[in-house]
Amino acid sequence: MMNRLEVLQILKKHITDQIVISSYSTASEWIEINDRPLNYFSHGAMGLGSSHGLGMALALPERRVVVLDGDGSLLMNLPTLVSIGRAAPKNFTHIVFRNGTYEANGGHPIPNPKTDFEAMAKAAAISKACTISTTQDFENKLQWLLNDEGPLFACLDIEQGPLGPRDYKEMYRPERRKALRVAVGADPA
Amino acid sequence: MNAPAAAQDVLQSRVLHGLSIIDAVKKAGVEYVLSVPDLHTSKGLLYPIADDKDLNLVRVCKEDECLGISAGLTYGNKRSLILMQYTGFLYAMNAIRAVACEYSFPAAMMIGMLGLEEGVAPKESKKFGLKIIAPILETMQIPYEVIDTDADIARIGPAIEHAYAHSHPTAFLIARRPLAS
Numbered sequence: 001m002m003n004r005l006e007v008l009q010i011l012k013k014h015i016t017d018q019i020v021i022s023s024y025s026t027a028s029e030w031i032e033i034n035d036r037p038l039n040y041f042s043h044g045a046m047g048l049g050s051s052h053g054l055g056m057a058l059a060l061p062e063r064r065v066v067v068l069d070g071d072g073s074l075l076m077n078l079p080t081l082v083s084i085g086r087a088a089p090k091n092f093t094h095i096v097f098r099n100g101t102y103e104a105n106g107g108h109p110i111p112n113p114k115t116d117f118e119a120m121a122k123a124a125a126i127s128k129a130c131t132i133s134t135t136q137d138f139e140n141k142l143q144w145l146l147n148d149e150g151p152l153f154a155c156l157d158i159e160q161g162p163l164g165p166r167d168y169k170e171m172y173r174p175e176r177r178k179a180l181r182v183a184v185g186a187d188p189a
Numbered sequence: 190m191n192a193p194a195a196a197q198d199v200l201q202s203r204v205l206h207g208l209s210i211i212d213a214v215k216k217a218g219v220e221y222v223l224s225v226p227d228l229h230t231s232k233g234l235l236y237p238i239a240d241d242k243d244l245n246l247v248r249v250c251k252e253d254e255c256l257g258i259s260a261g262l263t264y265g266n267k268r269s270l271i272l273m274q275y276t277g278f279l280y281a282m283n284a285i286r287a288v289a290c291e292y293s294f295p296a297a298m299m300i301g302m303l304g305l306e307e308g309v310a311p312k313e314s315k316k317f318g319l320k321i322i323a324p325i326l327e328t329m330q331i332p333y334e335v336i337d338t339d340a341d342i343a344r345i346g347p348a349i350e351h352a353y354a355h356s357h358p359t360a361f362l363i364a365r366r367p368l369a370s
Contacts, residue, residue: 019264044287048257055261055269058221058247079250083258087247174293186266 002135004097004158005029008068010135014142015066019056019184022068023049024104026097028166030068037183041171047076050084050094057089057150060184064146066093071155072102072110074117084151085125092150094121099160107163121153129153202338207233207367209342210299211241217349219268219297221245223255227274229301233367234272252277253284260294268353274301275322278360282325289358290329296358297349305364311335326360333360 004026012034022030023042031039040056042049053067074080074096084092100113121129132138132154145152181187211234214222222238224246239246247269249255255271262269273281278300289296302311305319314320326333332351334344345361352359 042257044291045253045256045284048253048284048288051254051257052261054247054254055258056264057261058245058258059262059265059267077251077254080254083247083249083254172292177292181264184264186264 001133002138002156002158004099004161005033006135007097007138007156007158008033010139010142014146018064018066018146019053019060019180020066020068021049021053021056023073024070024168025161025164025166026068026070027168027171029161031171037179039176040180041168041176043168043172047073047080049073050077050080053092053094054080054084054087054089057092058087061089061091063184064091064093065089066095066146069094069096070103071096071098071100071115071117072105075110075115078120081121081124081126081153085121088125088151090149090151093145093152094126094154095145096153096155097158098155099158101160103160104164104166107160117155118153121155126151126153129155131155131157133157202340203365205233205336205338205341205363205365205367207237207369209339210234210336210345210367211237211244213342213345214270214349215241215243217268217346218353219244219270219349221247221262221267221269222272223247223249223258223269224272225249225252225255225274225277227272227277227301227303229274229303229366230272230299230363232369234299234363237369238272252281256281256284256288256294256296259296260288260292263294268295268349269297270349271296271298272301273298274303275319276303278322279318279325285331285358286329290331293356294358295353295356297352298358298360299363300360301363307365311362311364322362331358331360333362335362335364337364
């Protein structure tokens, strides 16, 4: 069982020009350690982070899109795996932190913490899917996750982090969405 | 509809051609169509869209996915049309509220009004699910157009242009079942 913040610290060392999409608890920790224009915070409708990412991956095929999802979030938008599997963007990496709880909603357990997300991804035609339980394994697979032809999927087993409430207002500022548009060339600087 | 009634509709221009809708959408710069199939628009819109080499059809499982994908596409300045049934619109309500309304992403939603009585305005339908659609759009301050005959199609392009120029959602209520040819 890994610590999410440790995982994010490892990820930070390897992130360069990728768009990183995150939400809720993961987003709070990611912005603390790696605040940058190429971050995107999925907001307002739980579970849609991977759908935002799918749209970005289709629109920006030269840019790697990395979605940092939660297991509770994925369960709220589980069919996204089927849609991603069919669209099959080569520049798409979906990382799901599995702590078995709705951490952002009080720490209640997800309906079945034993859910095998790797198997679900594979069943949805995302053949490059794995489960990772140690930071060493994560470090070993990170280059593959960030560079191999997608779609790629990894379920990371982590311990539950600190429970909320967290303040998401800062990360949801419109200026952040504008900064991302400039960073990817959608708007002029 | 029997043959004499259909002929009468053609004479009186009470027809809606799917290909004309698709042409208007393409002229508005739409490159992607995001859709869950809807019987109302299946033959007249979705099948022709699937065969259209100028449009990228992204088939999704649930309508709320479309709101996220549509928003994501804007980061590459790609325009999309969300094609869904009115039941899907109701299903996706929270995503529409969050992504399109509160966070001001453009979203062009084409909503099939399956079962709407002919010649009846959506608000006047006797069917509960249909008559609540326009009032919901008004409550959410989402502009909409009722597309019932070919004469209404000219309103599609400007509405999409405005939605993308000013980052807001817009909706088209497809009242009459579009013809395939």
